Amino acid sequence: MKLCDAIVIGAGYAGAVAARRLAEDGGRRVLVLERRPHVGGNAYDCPDEAGVLIHLYGPHIFHTNDRRVFDYLSRFTKWRRYQHCVIANLPRDNPEVVPAGKTTDGRFFFPVPFNLDSMKAAFGEKEGARLGQKLLDAYPAQSQVTILELRQNPDPEIAAIADYVYEHVFVHYTMKQWGQTPEEIDPATTARVPVRLSADPRYFLDAYQGMPLEGYTPMFEKMLDHPNITVELGQDALRRLDLADGTVRFDGELFQGPVIYTGQADELFSFRFGRLPYRTLDFGFETLERDCFQTHGTVNYTVDGDFTRITEFKHLTGQVLPGVTTIMKEYSRAYSGAEGEIPYYAIINPENNALYARYRAEAAQYRNLYLLGRLAEYKYYNMDAITAKALELTDRLLEKK
Numbered sequence: 001m002k003l004c005d006a007i008v009i010g011a012g013y014a015g016a017v018a019a020r021r022l023a024e025d026g027g028r029r030v031l032v033l034e035r036r037p038h039v040g041g042n043a044y045d046c047p048d049e050a051g052v053l054i055h056l057y058g059p060h061i062f063h064t065n066d067r068r069v070f071d072y073l074s075r076f077t078k079w080r081r082y083q084h085c086v087i088a089n090l091p092r093d094n095p096e097v098v099p100a101g102k103t104t105d106g107r108f109f110f111p112v113p114f115n116l117d118s119m120k121a122a123f124g125e126k127e128g129a130r131l132g133q134k135l136l137d138a139y140p141a142q143s144q145v146t147i148l149e150l151r152q153n154p155d156p157e158i159a160a161i162a163d164y165v166y167e168h169v170f171v172h173y174t175m176k177q178w179g180q181t182p183e184e185i186d187p188a189t190t191a192r193v194p195v196r197l198s199a200d201p202r203y204f205l206d207a208y209q210g211m212p213l214e215g216y217t218p219m220f221e222k223m224l225d226h227p228n229i230t231v232e233l234g235q236d237a238l239r240r241l242d243l244a245d246g247t248v249r250f251d252g253e254l255f256q257g258p259v260i261y262t263g264q265a266d267e268l269f270s271f272r273f274g275r276l277p278y279r280t281l282d283f284g285f286e287t288l289e290r291d292c293f294q295t296h297g298t299v300n301y302t303v304d305g306d307f308t309r310i311t312e313f314k315h316l317t318g319q320v321l322p323g324v325t326t327i328m329k330e331y332s333r334a335y336s337g338a339e340g341e342i343p344y345y346a347i348i349n350p351e352n353n354a355l356y357a358r359y360r361a362e363a364a365q366y367r368n369l370y371l372l373g374r375l376a377e378y379k380y381y382n383m384d385a386i387t388a389k390a391l392e393l394t395d396r397l398l399e400k401k
């Protein structure tokens with residue numbers, strides 16, 4: 001399509017929301033270019049060969065406190081009531097405390113985030129209740145406390161709790177996920193999964209949470225289904241985009257409308273300052289001939305194993321499919337930039353942020369180029385945060401007219 005007023009690169013949350021707003025509220029003709037053969041970015045879902053609805057790029061659960069985001073997405077999907085609950089599965093290291101009745105094959109389980117019930121599972125009913133009360137007394141005005149904050153507490157008993165949680169929830173999982181300890185990574189990362197000062201077993205406490213009733217992909221298809229939007233799949237925009245001396249050329253011609261780019265910032269500028277570091281994931285899918293594999297949507301292997309977690313999709317989607325289920329293990333490793341690898345997680349630290357800032361400054365040379373999204377902004381954003389950013393950016397663009 002030659003005649004377009006705006007170009008959007010990427011059809012994940014950032015791209016799809018931005019495209020829809022410009023098309024619908026701004027009357028712009030929008031060309032969306034997506035490198036993959038499908039829309040939805042990392043939130044894409046599809047049935048596997050056994051007919052189980054899976055998330056190809058890792059388990060996605062929608063949650064937000066932002067009413068505007070929830071209302072906006074609700075125009076394109078109905079929701080399934082779903083509150084994500086996660087348990088840790090770990091070796092039982094203290095048979096005296098953790099009664100055999102609560103274990104299977106020498107392993108035991110407790111809710112994650114670690115909460116007052118986890119405390120009882122770990123330390124026994126009576127002692128766990130006493131230690132739980134001690135925590136409540138230590139942090140009377142908080143509903144949760146981060147592991148790094150808890151580790152600062154000088155009280156010996158609380159320090160012992162902190163050590164336990166650090167060892168049994170955080171350090172090994174974090175090493176598997178990041179190749180670094182909780183102290184070495186951005187503190188905001190472990191703060192995503194705090195120690196809960198209640199027995200609430202939910203992973204997220206947001207006001208709005210659930211799963212798109214028909215899945216994520218239909219929601220994206222609906223969002224992008226607008227007469228002013230053209231989506232081209234299997235299109236690497238960087239083959240058609242040329243950035244030089246503050247001007248954007250597309251298919252060889254000067255393009256002056258907004259260009260919203262949601263891919264990697266370093267790739268946009270041919271890695272000229274060096275590569276931004278990321279973690280990637282390998283996913284191990286297994287389809288099993290049984291109704292159900294595990295008790296929860298996600299089970300975290302917080303101490304052992306070479307994968308971080310196992311997700312069983314049927315719990316998330318509510319799909320009824322007797323006799324078959326699909327599970328997925330996540331293996332994390334450094335992103336190398338090899339063909340086909342996907343950069344899933346930015347590695348946030350001062351050095352990488354400084355490198356990113358150079359790319360950001362480069363992008364700022366182009367008055368009609370906008371970096372938007374988890375990759376383009378080099379941030380650890382959830383789906384709702386990206387949606388909010390896309391709404392804010394398009395608010396500004398629509399004001400400009």
Ligand code: FAD
Pocket residue numbers: 009010011012013014015033034035036040041042043057058059060061062063235236237238262263264281344345372373374375381382383384386
């Ligand atoms: P993306 O989804 O990455 O989309 C960017 C798109 O741009 C991609 O489709 C890519 O192919 C395309 N693209 C890039 N470069 C080009 C190019 N040159 N030309 C054309 N197209 C290009 N968030 C939650 O809220 N809840 C969860 O439970 C959750 N779970 C997650 C689990 C995992 C394992 C991961 C990795 C993330 C999870 N997230 C979750 C975060 C969520 O995936 C992101 O917030 C969201 O997908 C980001 O949307 P985006 O549009 O910024 O990026």
Ligand code: UDP
Pocket residue numbers: 088112169170171173174177189190191192193300302
């Ligand atoms: N984390 C952990 N143990 C857990 C769950 C999380 O150590 O059982 C830490 C780990 O560093 C992880 C971070 O908390 O990367 C954030 O976890 P979250 O589940 O939010 O990660 P995501 O779903 O984004 O991969």
